[in-house]
Amino acid sequence: MGIFSIISGRTFRHGIHPPQHKAATAGKPIRRLDFPPRLIVHLNQFIGRPARPIVRKGQEVVRGEPIAEPAGFVSVPLYAPATGVVRDIKLMPTARGPRAQAIIIDVHEASTQQVLYSTPPNNLAEMSREELVAAIQRAGLTGLGGAAFPTHVKYAQPPDDETQVDTLVVNGAECEPYLTADHRVMLEEPQDIVTGIEIALRACGAKRAIIGIEDNKRDAYEVLKEHVKDHPEIEVALVEAKYPQGAEKMLIKALLGREIAPGALPRSVGVVVSNVGTLAQMGRLVPRGEGLIERVVTVAGEGVKRPGNYRVPIGTPARFVLREAGFEGAHAEIIFGGPMMGNDVASLDTPVTMGVSGILVRDDKALPRTEKRIWPCIKCARCVEACPMYLNPSMLGQLAQAGQYEVMEERYNLLSCFECGCCAYVCPSNIPLVQLFRVAKAINSEKGD
Ligand code: SF4
Ligand code: SF4
Incomplete structure (x- = not known):
């Protein structure tokens, strides 16, 4: 074999x-970071029905203790990633944009952070x-x-x-x-x-x-x-x-x-x-019989001085991870995930969730695409040759620019696009194809609701 x-x-x-x-x-090698002073544990950090909190403001929690229960079959429980006290349950920034409910835990500085909750x-x-x-x-x-x-x-x-x-x-x-x-x-x-x-x-x-x-x-x-x-x-x-x-x-x-x-x-x-x-x-x-409380995250990119793989508690704010990795904070784009399919993060308070495999800091020099001009499609077919789903991104892009969103779905298989970004990456005209496809899918989905 x-x-x-x-x-x-x-x-x-x-x-x-x-x-x-x-x-x-x-x-x-993977290195464990110190515990941050505060954790932000989002209730909707997975696909499915958001977990339901089972703790209240002011409650003491120990590392590994359940803090939210699943709200159905397509849902999972959440566990306290550190010993501390529940400061609040309120809306906090997410990597995908809109704020969402999160359990905020003030971490006890003096705790050894051993998993003491026994299951x-x-x-x-x-x-x-x-x-x-x-x-x-x-x-x-x-x-x-x-x-x-x-x-x-x-x-x-x-x-x-x-x-x-x-x-x-x-x-x-x-x-x-x-x-x-x-x-x-x-x-x-x-x-x-x-x-x-x-x-x-x-x-x-x-x-x-x-x-x-x-x-x-x-x-x-x-x-x-x-x-x-x-x-x-x-x-x-x-x-x-x-x-x-x-x-x-x-x-x-x-x-x-x-x-x-x-x-x-x-x-x-x-x-x-x-x-x-x-x-x-x-x-x-x-x-x-224990629950997920931490994960390994790659911290890398031109804007960090100490790139590496760090084991961090779920809920650790990006600001804390980046400070530990030597990020000085100027002129940077911060991405959760990889550069191809990750999400730009607007707030440094955005926490690490279960699905965050990396935090990238790319400085201006690494981002020529933000300064590039967008040209018309020259029908070079490079996007067609790159698309792993055998779609026609050039045609889809033209239809999107003409507002023909339903045609994109009905005749050109828009829903098979999983937004990998290959088409936009190879496009010599710098057409923001993936963004156009995202908008088209969102508009079609709103019409269908
Ligand atoms: S983003 Fe969509 S259309 Fe573009 S290459 Fe990937 S799957 Fe194909
Ligand atoms: S790669 Fe860009 S320019 Fe070439 S056909 Fe596709 S959309 Fe048009």
Whole structure:
């Protein structure tokens, strides 16, 4: 398997090869930051129904204690990321724009921040598939690669769907430039990943797992291969380093050759996809019965002096993380996530949530695109050649500029666009294609409501 994987150059068609910018952080071990004086824990930091607070203003909380309960099946509980006191529950800034309800915790400076809240461990060997799915929900796990979709929902067998999942695809691609958090987790926490995969296989009903790693992370490939040698149901495979290799559909195509129909989920082709970071947390938390309280974040970009991978409590404000990483605060663009699909952050009070894999600070010199002029489309078709979904971004862009939003959806498959940004990246006319597509989707969605 290993030799075949190395020489096969598994990949998908189209895509781009942007500069990787990973060298500044890839070689640095994960480091734990100090606890910030205040945490902002958003109730809606995952896809689904926002969690319901179960604490009140003024209440003392200890690290690891539940502070919000799931508001339904597509929802997860939240846990206190540090010992302290609930200062307030109110609207606070989010990375996606509008402010949202958050539990604000003033962190006790003198606390050792050990996880003192005790939960009964799970006896995994005796748990049924349904019990494992419930245990994963109790752990508050969502996709840590960026999607923040509740993990247990993907694993549960939907009552109205008889499709059986045969393969768990483990996403270790990390194709976004700058980001290396998953790379470090694969190097430093391989046993947790393997334990997480064993739990996930039972919870989703798959018989085998395949870990896909881009071929610019061969050290992680070797480490994981060594750790799965007594697990014949787990394969480790290299895929070509190409953006957006880490997108679910692209990774499934590269590893298994299966195509997912527009609008369908990986389950429709018998696959569930989970990120390596999520599985490492699953392997650590679920056996102990504990909940998610922290994550690894890559802090990088031209505007930070001490780039690295930092383990931070959920809810840590960007301002605190950046100060620790040596950000001096001038003329910078701050992005949560990678430069291709991340969100610009307007307020430094915006906290790290479950889906934030990186905080990038890019200075003015690194942002020529903000000064570029936009030219008309010259019909060069570079965007068509780059689009991994085989769309026609040029046509979609022209329709957007003409306000033909419904035509974009009905005739040109706008909803298959997952905003990877490949088209805008290659466009010599600097047309802001992704922004145009986002506006079109938002207007169509409002009309449909
Ligand atoms: S942003 Fe959308 S249209 Fe552009 S390349 Fe990606 S999927 Fe295709
Ligand atoms: S890459 Fe830009 S200029 Fe070329 S066809 Fe696409 S939209 Fe037009």
